[in-house]
Amino acid sequence: HVTPIRSLEQYRRQINLPKPHRLSDFLRKSPKLFELYKDQKGTLWVGMTEKAEDLLEEEEREIEKHSDKAAEYVTRLLLMSIDKRLRVDKIAHFRRDLGLPMDFRGKWVFKYPELFRVVKSEEDENEYLELVEWKNEWAVTELGKKAGKIDGVEVDLCSPGKLSLAFPMNFPPN
Numbered sequence: 001h002v003t004p005i006r007s008l009e010q011y012r013r014q015i016n017l018p019k020p021h022r023l024s025d026f027l028r029k030s031p032k033l034f035e036l037y038k039d040q041k042g043t044l045w046v047g048m049t050e051k052a053e054d055l056l057e058e059e060e061r062e063i064e065k066h067s068d069k070a071a072e073y074v075t076r077l078l079l080m081s082i083d084k085r086l087r088v089d090k091i092a093h094f095r096r097d098l099g100l101p102m103d104f105r106g107k108w109v110f111k112y113p114e115l116f117r118v119v120k121s122e123e124d125e126n127e128y129l130e131l132v133e134w135k136n137e138w139a140v141t142e143l144g145k146k147a148g149k150i151d152g153v154e155v156d157l158c159s160p161g162k163l164s165l166a167f168p169m170n171f172p173p174n
Helices: 005-011 023-028 050-065 067-080 088-093 104-111 142-147
Strands: 002-004 034-038 044-048 085-087 116-120 127-131
Touching: 002 005, 005 023, 005 044, 023 034, 023 044, 044 050, 050 067, 067 085, 067 104, 067 116, 067 127, 085 088, 088 104, 088 127, 104 116
Parallel strands: none
Antiparallel strands: 002 044, 034 044, 085 127, 116 127
16 A cells, blocks of 8 residues: 555644654654655655554454453443543544554444444534443452452442442531
């Protein structure tokens, strides 16, 4: 896959490359990832090296392999939110940290219809990822699970108030 360098102008902000810096100079700094070509008309084209293509394929395989774990992480985030939903663009910001694929908004979300759905807010026109089903086993932290065994017997910690910290709540007036 090759593309003219001028078509990459739209990604300047994403790669934090302000003008007057040239995209071609930026790409030349990573010769193991990018190859530059000039055609007969003098147009500069860029393509990924074979090594870079292999790395991308490996990343896609790893993301797919750990897709269920990523679904757990996203579910836990949604469980912590007030209304069990988060803006899609906020989740996209942490896409790599959560192990989500580039197109998580499309294919990935629909891979887990029992967990998520994308809804559009009537109030602000934003898209939200909404939790469909509450998962009790994901609603408790690992520390909570350890604390949930009293005398070797499992205790239900999924209900509010079951695992509370003992400290006085003294709020200042107003």
